[in-house]
Amino acid sequence: MERKLRWMKLDNAAKIYPAAKRRKWNNLFRLSATLTEPVDTETLQAALDRTVLRFPSIAVRLRRGMFWYYLEEIPKAPNIQPDTAYPVARMPFDDIRQCAFRVLYYQNRIAVEFFHALTDGNGGLVFLKTLLAEYLTQKYKISVPAVQGVLDRDAPPREEEIEDSFLKYEGEISRSRKEATAFRLDGTPETDGFLNIITGILNTDEVLTEAKKRGVSLTVFIASVMILSIQQIQDRQIHRRKKQKPIKILIPVNLRNMFESSSLRNFVLFVTPGIDPRMGEYTLDEILRSIHHQMGEELTPKKMAARISANVKPEKSWWVKLPPLFVKNFLLKMVFNSIGERKSCLTLSNLGAVKVPEIMAPFLSRMDFVLGTQATRPNNCGILSYGGKLYINFIRNIKEPSLEREFFTALRKLGLHVTVESNQR
Numbered sequence: 001m002e003r004k005l006r007w008m009k010l011d012n013a014a015k016i017y018p019a020a021k022r023r024k025w026n027n028l029f030r031l032s033a034t035l036t037e038p039v040d041t042e043t044l045q046a047a048l049d050r051t052v053l054r055f056p057s058i059a060v061r062l063r064r065g066m067f068w069y070y071l072e073e074i075p076k077a078p079n080i081q082p083d084t085a086y087p088v089a090r091m092p093f094d095d096i097r098q099c100a101f102r103v104l105y106y107q108n109r110i111a112v113e114f115f116h117a118l119t120d121g122n123g124g125l126v127f128l129k130t131l132l133a134e135y136l137t138q139k140y141k142i143s144v145p146a147v148q149g150v151l152d153r154d155a156p157p158r159e160e161e162i163e164d165s166f167l168k169y170e171g172e173i174s175r176s177r178k179e180a181t182a183f184r185l186d187g188t189p190e191t192d193g194f195l196n197i198i199t200g201i202l203n204t205d206e207v208l209t210e211a212k213k214r215g216v217s218l219t220v221f222i223a224s225v226m227i228l229s230i231q232q233i234q235d236r237q238i239h240r241r242k243k244q245k246p247i248k249i250l251i252p253v254n255l256r257n258m259f260e261s262s263s264l265r266n267f268v269l270f271v272t273p274g275i276d277p278r279m280g281e282y283t284l285d286e287i288l289r290s291i292h293h294q295m296g297e298e299l300t301p302k303k304m305a306a307r308i309s310a311n312v313k314p315e316k317s318w319w320v321k322l323p324p325l326f327v328k329n330f331l332l333k334m335v336f337n338s339i340g341e342r343k344s345c346l347t348l349s350n351l352g353a354v355k356v357p358e359i360m361a362p363f364l365s366r367m368d369f370v371l372g373t374q375a376t377r378p379n380n381c382g383i384l385s386y387g388g389k390l391y392i393n394f395i396r397n398i399k400e401p402s403l404e405r406e407f408f409t410a411l412r413k414l415g416l417h418v419t420v421e422s423n424q425r
Helices: 016-020 041-054 121-140 204-213 218-237 284-298 301-316 325-340 402-413
Strands: 007-009 028-035 060-064 069-073 101-106 109-115 196-203 247-254 268-271 346-353 364-371 379-386 389-396 419-422
Touching (some): 016 325, 028 121, 041 101, 121 346, 196 204, 204 389, 218 247, 218 284, 218 346, 268 301, 364 389, 389 402
Parallel strands (some): 346 379
Antiparallel strands (some): 028 109, 028 364, 196 389, 196 419
């Protein structure tokens, strides 16, 4: 029997992504798992065919309506593809209209790349884990329980998994979104669109010990070292301190940790902690204390609800609902160009410690998280830890590895052992 295909509105956070697209850019991210044996492509395709039935909000294509874009469930899984020369290669918008994610394989690695309008890193991780569970079940005849983010492939999708949780947790008041423009990292563009990936691999316990010694979380520690590295770059480029700009890092916040939600769609907001170097040169300890307190001040349910309200309220206004889609696209693109990426130097997204059901662990040697580059800023950084290792994946569309060099040098000066991998030509 033919399935009745669902369609759904874009969630509140997703509406900006189709409007913000460029001819050579759209917002993608990638999650991957490295297996202990080469990928069996036939089994992977069969596993994907079954897995997509469990994810009606991710196994979708983007459709154009009169007033808004919307998502429509695809009738069958896409074909898996060999991996490309570099991760998160641009997905043509015509492809997104057919299927807004892709599954790639290379030797022992399985990767899924998502158009960000579908889900965030947390939802994407549930999809990848469930796909891996189905693959291992079919390949090795094991029974993987529905725990640690693996969904039961025999169960029907739950309505709460496809809800727009932003609408559910909108606050009574809205917070201003005004922020100072941040320092812009720059370099020589890769003319052929090549994306450079540099991965630093560290012992997770070593980094946690260093962060704990300084009284901060791992995310605050990494963000602070990043800010210190950018301060050094700006000092070399702009000698007069009064002419320097704030250094801020955009950090996504998983709202599921604050509000009860099982949504597999986007449910993150962002904070942009940073320093103003015009006040003087900051030491690492000063940066650590400042970022720790800024994060503590911002990451409360009340303040996040007010931020949600600032995003949701305009969507309900008649002057936003009434105009046709081409007018909305024009206005949203203007907002994105004037605000979207100018308030931070780069995104630092940490998915935290990835756990899988115990029976799956012997088959998986590594997991990675790679953000796509921004539209107008050259660098981004995705982090996760798995199996006792911390994987810090930098991506850039410029030739010079200035930020990565400063960052990993700073970690080594702190006594941390770093193994660096790169696809650099």
